[in-house]
Amino acid sequence: MSANPLPKSSLSIRRVGIDTWRENVAYLHRDCPVVRAAGFQALSKVEIHTRNGQGPRSILAVLNVVDDERIVSACELGLSEEAFARLGVVEGHAATIAHAEPPGSIAALHRKINGERLGREELAAIIRDVAQARYSKIELAAFVVATNQYELDREEVLHLTEAMIAVGRRLDWKGQVGAGPVVDKHCIGGIPGNRTSMLVVPIVAAHGMLCPKTSSRAITSPSGTADTMEVLANVELGFERMVEIVRATRACLAWGGTADLSPADDILISVERPLSIDSPGQMVASILSKKIAAGSTHLVLDIPVGPSAKVRSMVEAQRLKKLFEYVAGHLRLQLDVVLSDGRQPIGRGIGPVLEAQDVMQVLQCDPAAPQDLRQKALRLAGRMIEFDPDVRGGEGYAIARDILESGRALAQMNAIIDAQGRRQDMPTVGALSFEVRAPAEGHVIAIDNLRIARVARLAGAPQVAGAGLLLLKRLGDPVHAGEPLYRIHAQFEADLQFARDLAEKDSGCQIGRLDQLPHEFASGSLFSL
Amino acid sequence: MSANPLPKSSLSIRRVGIDTWRENVAYLHRDCPVVRAAGFQALSKVEIHTRNGQGPRSILAVLNVVDDERIVSACELGLSEEAFARLGVVEGHAATIAHAEPPGSIAALHRKINGERLGREELAAIIRDVAQARYSKIELAAFVVATNQYELDREEVLHLTEAMIAVGRRLDWKGQVGAGPVVDKHCIGGIPGNRTSMLVVPIVAAHGMLCPKTSSRAITSPSGTADTMEVLANVELGFERMVEIVRATRACLAWGGTADLSPADDILISVERPLSIDSPGQMVASILSKKIAAGSTHLVLDIPVGPSAKVRSMVEAQRLKKLFEYVAGHLRLQLDVVLSDGRQPIGRGIGPVLEAQDVMQVLQCDPAAPQDLRQKALRLAGRMIEFDPDVRGGEGYAIARDILESGRALAQMNAIIDAQGRRQDMPTVGALSFEVRAPAEGHVIAIDNLRIARVARLAGAPQVAGAGLLLLKRLGDPVHAGEPLYRIHAQFEADLQFARDLAEKDSGCQIGRLDQLPHEFASGSLFSL
Structure with missing residues (x-):
């Protein structure tokens, strides 16, 4: 940290419009006198010193040596977007650089x-x-x-x-919306279509609990809760806006990325x-650092277990559960871990718009709504409702079901959507489609979550909100040869082609005899304890 | 590897003059239709396809998203220097990109x-x-x-x-200069000033052995053998030139970087x-892959052991020795491992010019030559000479000494220098200097190789050939308070200041009582077996 600046070698800062993601990169011209005198090489780490109104500023950056005057000249210090933002001074500002001591x-x-x-x-x-x-x-x-x-x-x-x-940063709900538990749910991920948060949040809020939920966007999946919620409402809310919304509706479904x-x-x-x-x-x-920073006091954590889930065996799931419980216990977070069936996607739609449709069908108590999504959401909401000291153990599920069936959950969801800002230009399902069909007669005995997710991503999800796929068959369903297993939706021809090529190589659905279907948590299988 | 190209989205290749060291980086504009359609993100890995006269070409690259038209426009595919060289087509050539499958x-x-x-x-x-x-x-x-x-x-x-x-690539000496052993020596590094190769090579060549030595430039040290040799002669030789030189002199001291x-x-x-x-x-x-690729059949390997050497205990040294022996044995490389004293730098000079002076003093049998460098070089040369079936075990050292003292080693070195191309504009020792002095009376009981190396590097070595330092005291030497321990040499004022600041914080030399000096390989110390 104590590297010595080169006092005589002041350089002029230039913003180089290159997005190096999270890494600070400094671009120096090969003929820059500092490079020559101090013997910097490509990938050397340098410390950059400057000062602004607030006082001295410094960052560490990796050096890329540049041979093109159009990018930086010999008297300039180029900074990637990330580095420029972190240093926090304007272009043309003077800076010095030095060999960086290791952190x-x-x-x-x-x-x-x-x-x-x-x-x-x-x-x-x-x-x-x-x-x-x-x-x-x-x-x-x-x-x-x-x-x-x-x-x-x-x-x-x-x-x-x-x-x-x-x-x-730590969100302080107590100071903003009053004392009392702040409940949250989280799934460790990896199961396409698993949009229970958008059901659980309105249900528990309707029960009277505070549930200010922040979610992520998809990183490697076809959609994150924030992506799916964004089909219906604005999700990019600052903390002040979240506080207003939670005061009005006890809940929100916001993107956590800006927090x-x-x-x-x-x-x-x-x-x-x-x-x-x-x-x-x-x-x-x-997970726990983000939940505690978000001010949660009570958390229901969903760990799906299945051959193509993140957690592949019950042994592993139990071990992970204990680790979560140990850390949460020491950080005074009330934690209830639920191990769930992760052998296949949840719901029918995979991709932002298709998933939002599933969620709304469940909230509207449409008989055609995907029952697996409904059941799982009620189970999780029930566990959260049981954090309420006035609710007896085992009664949470029935309370959650009553809230859903009475239409109170739908009303609550509409209130949240309106408070966040209802989307006026709601995207629609991609107009191009292709049906992936069963190669033979039999039963669906396996659905590969990873493969399904990849097909949906190649179709364009989540960048193209209406892209993705609609699962038409589930584990255990009988199929005829040529019967559709799922329908890919896309907006662009090239995307459809990509997804179709991948699905034709391997659809991710395995057809076999019903007795080959691995039972949930069956002993002797991957799920054995 | 089998990612599908985007046939309709051909981009024009542009060379972006950024040296990303060994990583292929592709620069695409944020508005490039391919980025938007295919949902590439910064740090996505992409596969780039094109074809030249030889047929199809492809590389993998990491993507940086660019917001500046001066770097790449929306219809261009920018490539870093490394990526451009690897793809091997000209600017303006058409290419397509696709999501890369993982390698x-x-x-x-x-x-x-x-x-x-x-x-x-x-x-x-x-x-x-x-x-x-x-x-x-x-x-x-x-x-x-x-x-x-x-x-x-x-x-x-x-x-x-x-x-x-x-x-x-593999160098074939047998086909070029005839059958017979090709001997080599190597030190695992970490000891400043340890320029034994420049003595060992002329000695064993004078004995009649083939010793085509390739060496590295400094990476983190103040000088590599190639840097020090370059003070005297050209070291950037292609394989054809090396063959000519080895035919004429049985040896060379070349930089291995181009091979x-x-x-x-x-x-x-x-x-x-x-x-x-x-x-x-x-x-x-x-080490062994490079030696075998360089065509060596016999290798003496020097492993220095000391508290600030790469290998810090005899236990570690023995373990490393066995591993070298195991692998060399299976690859039919004759290997003789020498464990040496790595408690302090070898010789007096540290930095290219200062080390070259030490080497020439030893070759010239100057009584003022550093005796530790001479002794170590003779010991290693002796072990190499004993690879000769006609030499009895134990006689190598005396043969090496005779070659050195008779002036034959100096003559051989001059022949090698002339064959490689004697340097006309030999650099000189940096004119600026500063003496680092003992803070108290006592004996030198420790010299930190890493600290000494850093001081020499900050003084400018190896980029500035005349920069570095000259050790004036060695382990066990008595010193008075204020007596110089070493002299820093630099060419530039800023470099001298850097090196001086570091040395004044901690010189790397410890003064104490003579009985505190750790003995080489003494039991109970770091060197215990």
């Missing part, structure tokens, strides 16, 4: 790479450096791999979670995603 | 991240993908961390080494370096 926590990172156990202070130092963008992508990847699988013990996961909370609740986690996810790493310790710290 | 070996990478053992074919697939630049920096970092420490067993290290050899001997290793090093990871398995595979 202070690098010694702790090396201890973890070498398989050692880290203490509370070491994890806090790493997370502070991560949140301040002092780690390069390479260092972030090293941290993510070194803490992969069960390489963090439960104390370390607790300390990681605390560290993530400490560097983020800066766990900035270190957002940065770590930017490397976990391309590596497809989602280890138990990282998952627990990520 | 075929990613499943194996995940198995390794999860702590599993990889087979020969899996390691070969990973190294092929690495050499073809199909891995992003994040994936490279994941591989490096997952194979860190002793997480590769010795079979895996052997297979990694074989895989690295298989993807590189493409282990391209996968060169790429892995680009992430190992910023992570400061240098694990046993990676070290063995890196």
Whole structure:
């Protein structure tokens, strides 16, 4: 941190319009005198110093050496969009650069790479450096791999979670809308179509509970709750707007991305995603840090279990459940974990518009509504309602069902939509479609969540809200040869072609004999305890 | 690998003058129709397809989204220098892009991240993908961390080494200069000033052995053998030139960087370096793959041991030695490992010019020459000479000494320098200097190799050939308060100031009582067996 600036080598800051995602990149011309004198090389890490009205500012950045005057000249210091925003000064401002000392926590990172156990202070130092963008992508990847699988013990996961909370913003509902429990639900993800939040939130709010829900947009899935909700209403709400909405309706369904609740986690996810790493310790710290930062006091957590879900066996699910319970317990978050059937998608629609249609059908008590989505939402809402001290154990489900069937949940949802801002130009289902058909007669004995998600993404979801697919058959359903299994919807011809090509290689649906169908949590199968 | 191109969305290739080191980066404008239609995001991995005279070409690249028309327009596909060179077509050429399937070996990478053992074919697939630049920096970092420490067993290290050899070029001396052993020496590094190669090579060549030595430039050290040799002669020789020189003088001292001997290793090093990871398995595979690719049949390997050397204890040194021996044995490379004293720098000079002066003093049998450098070079040369079947075990040292003292080594070195091209404009020692002094009376009881190296680098080495430092005191030497410990040399005022600031914070030399000096390989110390 204490690198010495080069006092005589002041450079003029230039914003370079390149989105390097979460990494600060500095672009210096090969002929820049500082590069030559100080012996910087490509991928060197540099520390950039400047000052604005508030005082001195500095960031760390990775160096890319440039040979093109149109990008930066020899007396300029180019900054990627991320770096420019973080430094917080205007173009043309003077800055100096120096060789960066490694971030202070690098010694702790090396201890973890070498398989050692880290203490509370070491994890806090790493997370502070991560949140301040002092780690390069390479260092972030090293941290993510070194803490992969069960390489963090439960104390370390607790300390990681605390560290993530400490560097983020914390929403204070008590100060804004009064004391009392703030209930929340979360699913660890991986199941397409699983839009229970949009049902659970209006139900528990109708019961009188505070449920200010923030959700994510899709990262690798065809739709996140925020994407699906956005079909119906505005979801980009600042905290002040959320407070107003929650005061009026006890609930909201907002995108959490602007809330800066766990900035270190957002940065770590930017490397976990391309590596497809989602280890138990990282998952627990990520989810619980965001929930606690969002001010939740009570949480129902859904862990779907299935051969193509994130959690593939009951052994794994139980282990993950204990880890969540241990960390939540120490952070005084009331947690109820529900293990659910993750063998196939939930509901029929996959993709923002198609999922929103499922949700509205359930709220409208349409007999054609997908029953699996309805049942699962009622089960989860029931567990949340049982956080109410006045509700007896076991009564939550019936209360939730009454709220849904009486139309109070629909009324509550409409109130939330109106408060957030009802979407006037509601997108519609993509006009182009293609039906994927069964190759043979039999029963559906497996549906691959990952494959289905990929087909829906190639069709354009979630960027194209009306794209995705509609599941026409479910596990155990009999099919004839040539009968449609699902219908792909797209808006663009190229997207439809992509999705169709993938589905024709492997639809993700397996046809076989009914006795080959793995039973939920059956022993001897993948689900065995 | 089988991603589908977007046939209708052909883009015009543009070379973007940004050096992203070893990573392929594609720059696409945010308004590019392909980005919008296919939903690419920053850091997505894309596959780029085109064709040239030789047929179809494709590369994988990481995507940076650009908002500046001066860098790329909406109908262009910008490529970083590395990506442009790899694709091998001209600017304006048409290309299509598609979502990249992960490289075929990613499943194996995940198995390794999860702590599993990889087979020969899996390691070969990973190294092929690495050499073809199909891995992003994040994936490279994941591989490096997952194979860190002793997480590769010795079979895996052997297979990694074989895989690295298989993807590189191999030098064929037998076909060029006749059969017979090709001897080499290598030091695992980390000891400043340790320029024994420039003495060992002329000595063994004078004995009649073939010793075509390729060396590296400094990466994190103040000078590599190639940097120091370059003070005296041209070191950038193609293979054809090396063959001519070796035919004439039986030896050369060339830079190995252009030889493409282990391209996968060169790429892995680009992430190992910023992570400061240098694990046993990676070290063995890196060194042995390059030696075998360079055509060596016999190798003396120097492993310095000391508290600030790469290897810090005899236990660690012995373990590393066995691993080198195991892999070399299976690859039919005759290997003799020498464990040496790595408690302090070797010689007096640190930095290209200062080290070259030490080397020439030893060759000239100058009584003022640094005796530690002379002794170590003779010891290593002796071990190499004993590869000669006609030399009795134990006689090598005396033969080496005779060659040095008779002036034959100097004559041989002059012949090598003349053959490579004697440098006419030999650089001189930096004119600016500063003496770092002992704070108190006592004896020098520790010299920190890493600290000394950093001071020399800040002074400008190796980019400024005359920069570095001259050690005036060595372990065990008595000093008075205020007596100079070393003298920093620099060419630029700012560099001198940098180096001086660092040295004044901590010189790297510890003064104490003589009985506190750790003895080489003494038991009970860091060196205990």
